[in-house]
Amino acid sequence: MMAFALYRILEPRECDDKGLDVQRLARFLQRTPGSVALKIWNIAAYDVNRQARGLAGMKHGSKMDARIWEWYAAEPDNFMAECLTLLENALLQADESTSTLTPLAPDRHSSLESATKLLLAGKTPDGKERMATTLQRVNQSYFRNSLLQNYRNTCCMTGIQIPSLLVASHIKPWKASTPSEKTAAANGLLLNAFHDRAFDQGLITIDDDYRVVVNHGRVKHSEINDKWIYSFEGHAITLPSINLPSHEFIEYHHKHIFLADAA
Numbered sequence: 001m002m003a004f005a006l007y008r009i010l011e012p013r014e015c016d017d018k019g020l021d022v023q024r025l026a027r028f029l030q031r032t033p034g035s036v037a038l039k040i041w042n043i044a045a046y047d048v049n050r051q052a053r054g055l056a057g058m059k060h061g062s063k064m065d066a067r068i069w070e071w072y073a074a075e076p077d078n079f080m081a082e083c084l085t086l087l088e089n090a091l092l093q094a095d096e097s098t099s100t101l102t103p104l105a106p107d108r109h110s111s112l113e114s115a116t117k118l119l120l121a122g123k124t125p126d127g128k129e130r131m132a133t134t135l136q137r138v139n140q141s142y143f144r145n146s147l148l149q150n151y152r153n154t155c156c157m158t159g160i161q162i163p164s165l166l167v168a169s170h171i172k173p174w175k176a177s178t179p180s181e182k183t184a185a186a187n188g189l190l191l192n193a194f195h196d197r198a199f200d201q202g203l204i205t206i207d208d209d210y211r212v213v214v215n216h217g218r219v220k221h222s223e224i225n226d227k228w229i230y231s232f233e234g235h236a237i238t239l240p241s242i243n244l245p246s247h248e249f250i251e252y253h254h255k256h257i258f259l260a261d262a263a
Contacts, residue, residue: 002029002090003039004068005083007047008142012149015040021091028094043068049146049185049243076179080138081131143183144168150240151190157212157237160192167196171249173257185243198229205258208247211236215258 002025010021017023017033022040026033042062044050046069072079147168154161169189174182181187189206191199198204205213212232219229239245 001068001083002087003036004043004072005080005087005138007040007043008080008083008138011145015044024091024094025087028090039065049183050149073180076183077135080135084131084134084138139179139183140168143170143185143188146183146185146243147188147190147240150185150243151238152241154190154238155192155195156190156239157195157232157235158192159238165192166190167193169196169199171245172252173200176252176256181249184246185240186246187249189237189245190240194228195232199253200257202253202257202260204229204232205254206237206245206250207254208250209236210239210245213258 006021006025007015010019014020015022015037017026017037019033019037022036023033026036029036042065046066148163148166153163153166155166160166167190169191170177170182171187171189172181177187189199195204203215203219205215207213212235214230214233219225221230
C-alpha cells in the first residue's frame with residue numbers, strides 16, 4: 001500500500017532506486033531501494049492508464065499488486081487516504097531513525113510533489129480538510145504525470161513542448177467527475193495554459209473526430225483571435241499514444257461546457 005502511494009505521488013523518474021523517497025521507504029521496511037522500486041513498477045503494471053504502453057513489471061508478480069487496484073477502484077478516496085497515512089507514518093519513522101539522506105543530484109527532488117513536501121509540509125488545514133486537500137493534490141499530480149507520458153510532453157493543439165507551460169486539462173470537469181473519472185487519462189487533454197483556459201471556459205472544444213471546434217457565439221473575430229483561436233479550428237489534435245480521449249467525456253464537455261450558455 002505504501003508503494004502504491006509513492007507511485008501515485010512521484011514522477012516516474014523518481015521511482016527508481018535512486019529516488020530519495022524510495023530510499024526512505026526502503027530504510028523503514030529494511031529492504032533494498034531496488035526491491036522497493038521493483039514493487040512500485042509491478043504495481044504500475046496493473047495501472048490502466050499505462051498498461052497499453054507495455055511498461056510492465058514482472059509477469060508473475062504478487063497477486064496483491066492486482067488486488068491493490070481492485071481495492072482502489074472500489075473506494076478510491078478512502079483507500080488512497082489509508083495508503084497515504086501509512087506512508088506518512090513510515091517516512092516519519094524513517095527520518096527519526098536515520099540521518100537525513102543527502103541528495104544524489106538536484107533532479108532527484110520532485111519539482112512539486114515529493115512525498116516529503118506533499119505529506120509533511122505544513123500542519124494546516126488539519127483533519128479531514130487536510131486529507132481532502134492532500135488527496136486532491138495526489139490525484140492531480142498522478143493525472144498530470146499520466147498525460148505528460150501519454151502525450152509525450154507535447155501540447156496536443158500547438159505542439160509546444162515546454163512542460164512548465166502545459167496543463168493537464170480535464171474534459172469532464174474535476175468537480176463533475178467521479179473519483180475514477182478524475183484520474184482517468186481518457187478524461188484528459190494536454191494543453192498549453194492559454195488553450196487550457198479557453199477549453200475550460202467552453203470557448204473551444206473537440207468533436208468526435210478529435211478536431212478543434214470554436215464557439216462562434218462567444219469568440220469574436222479579430223486579428224488576434226483569428227491567429228490564436230480560429231486558426232486551429234477544424235485541425236485534429238495530436239492524439240496520445242494510448243488512452244484516446246473518451247467520446248463520453250467529449251460529449252459531456254460539448255453539452256455542459258461548450259453549449260452551456262447557448263440559447
